[in-house]
Amino acid sequence: MNIEFPSFVEVLDFLGTFAFATSGVRLAANRRYDWFGALIAGAATAIGGGTLRDILLNVTPAWMSNPVYIIWIILAMAFVLRYAKYLLQFNYTIFILDSIGLGLFTVVGFDKAISLGMSTWVAIIMGAITGAGGGVIRDLLLNKTPMIFQKEIYAMACVAGGFVYWGCLEIYLPVYIAQILAGTFVVLLRIATVKYNITLPILPQIDHEP
Amino acid sequence: MNIEFPSFVEVLDFLGTFAFATSGVRLAANRRYDWFGALIAGAATAIGGGTLRDILLNVTPAWMSNPVYIIWIILAMAFVLRYAKYLLQFNYTIFILDSIGLGLFTVVGFDKAISLGMSTWVAIIMGAITGAGGGVIRDLLLNKTPMIFQKEIYAMACVAGGFVYWGCLEIYLPVYIAQILAGTFVVLLRIATVKYNITLPILPQIDHEP
Amino acid sequence: MNIEFPSFVEVLDFLGTFAFATSGVRLAANRRYDWFGALIAGAATAIGGGTLRDILLNVTPAWMSNPVYIIWIILAMAFVLRYAKYLLQFNYTIFILDSIGLGLFTVVGFDKAISLGMSTWVAIIMGAITGAGGGVIRDLLLNKTPMIFQKEIYAMACVAGGFVYWGCLEIYLPVYIAQILAGTFVVLLRIATVKYNITLPILPQIDHEP
Numbered sequence: 001m002n003i004e005f006p007s008f009v010e011v012l013d014f015l016g017t018f019a020f021a022t023s024g025v026r027l028a029a030n031r032r033y034d035w036f037g038a039l040i041a042g043a044a045t046a047i048g049g050g051t052l053r054d055i056l057l058n059v060t061p062a063w064m065s066n067p068v069y070i071i072w073i074i075l076a077m078a079f080v081l082r083y084a085k086y087l088l089q090f091n092y093t094i095f096i097l098d099s100i101g102l103g104l105f106t107v108v109g110f111d112k113a114i115s116l117g118m119s120t121w122v123a124i125i126m127g128a129i130t131g132a133g134g135g136v137i138r139d140l141l142l143n144k145t146p147m148i149f150q151k152e153i154y155a156m157a158c159v160a161g162g163f164v165y166w167g168c169l170e171i172y173l174p175v176y177i178a179q180i181l182a183g184t185f186v187v188l189l190r191i192a193t194v195k196y197n198i199t200l201p202i203l204p205q206i207d208h209e210p
Numbered sequence: 211m212n213i214e215f216p217s218f219v220e221v222l223d224f225l226g227t228f229a230f231a232t233s234g235v236r237l238a239a240n241r242r243y244d245w246f247g248a249l250i251a252g253a254a255t256a257i258g259g260g261t262l263r264d265i266l267l268n269v270t271p272a273w274m275s276n277p278v279y280i281i282w283i284i285l286a287m288a289f290v291l292r293y294a295k296y297l298l299q300f301n302y303t304i305f306i307l308d309s310i311g312l313g314l315f316t317v318v319g320f321d322k323a324i325s326l327g328m329s330t331w332v333a334i335i336m337g338a339i340t341g342a343g344g345g346v347i348r349d350l351l352l353n354k355t356p357m358i359f360q361k362e363i364y365a366m367a368c369v370a371g372g373f374v375y376w377g378c379l380e381i382y383l384p385v386y387i388a389q390i391l392a393g394t395f396v397v398l399l400r401i402a403t404v405k406y407n408i409t410l411p412i413l414p415q416i417d418h419e420p
Numbered sequence: 421m422n423i424e425f426p427s428f429v430e431v432l433d434f435l436g437t438f439a440f441a442t443s444g445v446r447l448a449a450n451r452r453y454d455w456f457g458a459l460i461a462g463a464a465t466a467i468g469g470g471t472l473r474d475i476l477l478n479v480t481p482a483w484m485s486n487p488v489y490i491i492w493i494i495l496a497m498a499f500v501l502r503y504a505k506y507l508l509q510f511n512y513t514i515f516i517l518d519s520i521g522l523g524l525f526t527v528v529g530f531d532k533a534i535s536l537g538m539s540t541w542v543a544i545i546m547g548a549i550t551g552a553g554g555g556v557i558r559d560l561l562l563n564k565t566p567m568i569f570q571k572e573i574y575a576m577a578c579v580a581g582g583f584v585y586w587g588c589l590e591i592y593l594p595v596y597i598a599q600i601l602a603g604t605f606v607v608l609l610r611i612a613t614v615k616y617n618i619t620l621p622i623l624p625q626i627d628h629e630p
Contacts, residue, residue, distance in 0.1 A: 025623070028569070028623060029623035029624060031569075032622050032623070033569045033622065033623060034569075034619060034620035034621060034622050034623070035620055035621055035622075035623055036568070036573075036575065036576045036620050037568060037569035038623050040568060040569070040575070041569070051476070055265055055475055055476070056261070056265070056270075056271060056274065057270070058268065058269065058270050058478065059478065060476075060477070060478050061476060064476065064538065064542050067539070067541055070541070070545075080623070081623065081624075084623070084624045085624075118274065119277070121277055121280070122274050125280075136351070140350060140351070140560060141556070141560070141566060141569070142565065142569070143353065143560075143563065143564065143565040143566075144353065145352065145353040146351055146353075148246070148247060148250060149238070149241075149243045149244075149247035149250070149251070149351070149352070153246075155246065155250070156246045159246075199244060200244035200245055200246050201244060201245055202242050202243065202244050202245075203235070203238060203239035203242070203243060203244070203245055203248050203290070203291065203294075204239060204291075204294045204295075265475055266471070266475070266480075266481055266484065267480070268478065268479065268480050328484065329487070331487055331490070332484050335490075346561070350560060350561070350563075353563065354563065355562065355563040356561060356563075358456070358457060358460060359448070359451075359453045359454075359457035359460070359461070359561070359562070363456075365456065365460070366456045409454060410454035410455055410456050411454060411455055412452050412453065412454050412455075413445070413448060413449035413452070413453060413454070413455055413458050413500070413501065413504070414449060414501075414504045414505075
């Protein structure tokens with residue numbers, strides 16, 4: 001086996017996977033699930049978005065070609081099990097990691113769609129699905145209303161990041177500059193909206209549900 | 211860019227997409243979601259069924275090749291936002307548009323399965339998935355029990371329409387006649403079952419849920 | 421049409437499909453769904469796992485090539501409708517059939533992944549998805565928290581069976597021996613864990629859900 005050093009993007013990808021998996025496992029722990037259920041919740045959060053993207057793009061999901069994703073998810077569960085009582089203190093750290101994961105996954109999803117010959121507007125949607133889809137699948141499995149429907153700006157940050165990516169490419173910036181700018185934009189937008197409690201306007205009530 | 215006039219089926223397809231999207235956005239509005247959540251709910255309703263069909267048929271979802279679907283969904287949300295207070299008066303109009311969408315999507319799904327070489331019984335199922343699948347996905351996202359499990363005849367109308375389509379082809383009617391008859395049958399069946407409150411028999415209770 | 425006698429594995433496959441469909445229909449009956457909703461719940465349980473596996477493996481779902489699965493699901497519903505009042509007495513029989521279905525579907529899923537050139541660890545996951553995925557999809561549709569997150573060892577038995585399969589192949593046992601051993605292991609493990617009420621450890625509570 002050749003040992004290859006992971007690239008910077010891969011390191012971020014692994015960190016993002018770890019952060020996303022940790023958030024899924026924590027949610028399962030709070031609902032008193034057993035550790036297998038927690039593993040599923042962690043996996044859904046970490047690789048669910050990318051899987052949904054790859055199914056839509058009609059290619060084999062990325063995690064099926066490389067066991068590293070599953071290994072990171074198992075490590076995330078071991079981490080939660082071991083350090084459960086200290087995790088409250090790491091809330092902010094995990095939030096930051098989660099935001100970095102969101103930004104990175106947006107860029108990864110955008111890139112993959114473009115590399116498969118999709119239009120830019122499809123790439124923006126694929127970036128948002130990669131970033132926010134895992135959380136939606138986790139929430140569906142845990143039988144709660146997906147977070148994207150409420151309160152925080154989350155998937156919206158991915159869409160905004162996709163437009164930044166598009167804009168960078170339109171003015172002929174190099175791809176790696178566009179990646180860094182778009183990813184950073186998602187991270188900062190996510191952090192800013194949580195910090196300053198920025199939300200989108202709510203729709204007016206129309207009638208009582210039929 | 212060449213401007214092409216849309217065909218009659220395309221016009222109905224757009225109307226159906228608009229009606230389905232409107233129904234999704236309205237449901238989200240009644241739950242006080244923000245406008246991004248409402249957009250997702252509208253998109254799930256309008257293109258969810260076709261997406262599920264295309265994933266099962268192992269082809270790229272139709273909406274990813276043509277931005278017109280997304281544009282119609284955004285227009286539907288703008289329409290709901292602008293005319294929210296008058297929407298109650300349009301309830302019947304939207305119900306009719308939704309029924310037309312159901313009939314049309316059934317025909318579109320049936321056709322697509324046949325054109326990809328599937329058996330007729332698969333085409334009937336694909337018609338039902340195209341017509342009723344979007345509502346199921348919307349209900350899953352909104353964390354409510356999918357409507358197809360309760361009360362109204364909905365997916366069942368699509369299945370019945372699929373059998374009508376099949377029958378028309380069996381007696382060598384031209385395809386466009388079969389499309390019109392099957393689609394109209396779905397629309398009328400849907401409207402009739404709601405108007406006369408026709409429901410399917412409920413299963414007998416067996417035991418308390420384990 | 422050539423009449424072919426089904427192989428032993430096919431007979432088990434049909435029995436498993438029937439048992440899984442019966443369990444889905446029963447759950448729907450207990451929730452007072454109409455018979456079309458019950459059919460959907462039965463189908464989701466019986467073919468949902470295999471469908472999810474085939475979507476991930478990027479091939480056309482198995483049930484779309486052979487109407488026998490749909491026929492078995494319809495028979496299962498007729499069976500529940502006809503014998504509803506006696507079904508309580510068959511609880512143990514259905515549990516055994518369901519366990520056999522779980523073991524068989526695990527083997528079928530593992531085999532299919534391997535035959536499509538996937539790694540062994542992917543095959544283990546595909547076995548678990550084939551065995552336990554249908555129940556998850558049914559629970560999502562019925563809007564309850566999927567059973568895999570709680571109480572019983574279910575998907576975990578499939579994963580364990582996958583490891584048994586792997587081990588058998590590693591020591592060069594013939595494939596059919598590996599299939600029988602792995603499948604039997606899943607069945608016995610499932611029955612034993614229910615009989616002796618064996619559960620996995622629950623994760624420690626971390627904080628109140630945000």
